[in-house]
Amino acid sequence: MECFDHAGQSAVGLCKVCARGVCRACAVTVTNGLSCSEEHRELAEQLARTQIVAARNAGFYRMQRWIQPICGIAMAAMGGIVLVMDESDILGLVLFTSGIAIVGLALVGVLRKR
Ligand SMILES: [Zn+2]
Ligand SMILES: [Zn+2]
Numbered sequence: 001m002e003c004f005d006h007a008g009q010s011a012v013g014l015c016k017v018c019a020r021g022v023c024r025a026c027a028v029t030v031t032n033g034l035s036c037s038e039e040h041r042e043l044a045e046q047l048a049r050t051q052i053v054a055a056r057n058a059g060f061y062r063m064q065r066w067i068q069p070i071c072g073i074a075m076a077a078m079g080g081i082v083l084v085m086d087e088s089d090i091l092g093l094v095l096f097t098s099g100i101a102i103v104g105l106a107l108v109g110v111l112r113k114r
Pocket of ligand 1: 015016017018019020035036037040
């Protein structure tokens with residue numbers, strides 16, 4: 001690929017904003033990439049920032065996958081304790097069965113995503 005501005009110069013990369021090829025002389029270094037000009041540098045930095053935020057959110061969602069089963073286990077354990085003390089306690093039964101159901105559903109979700 002050639003530089004968009006200098007015919008015959010081979011491009012060292014693509015502008016993050018307009019995806020045109022840029023040579024070593026044109027390239028403006030930005031976070032995680034290049035831009036073709038000073039005008040696109042600011043936009044490219046904004047793009048890089050949103051990409052970094054998106055990557056962080058992806059990590060958060062991966063972690064969130066495990067929060068649901070942990071909550072389910074905690075609920076089932078609490079219900080279990082209540083049932084041990086009074087096996088006719090309806091609240092204990094509800095906590096225990098919904099805890100088990102949450103763990104089950106969460107595990108199905110985790111296994112399906114793999
Ligand atoms: Zn550009
Ligand atoms: Zn150039």
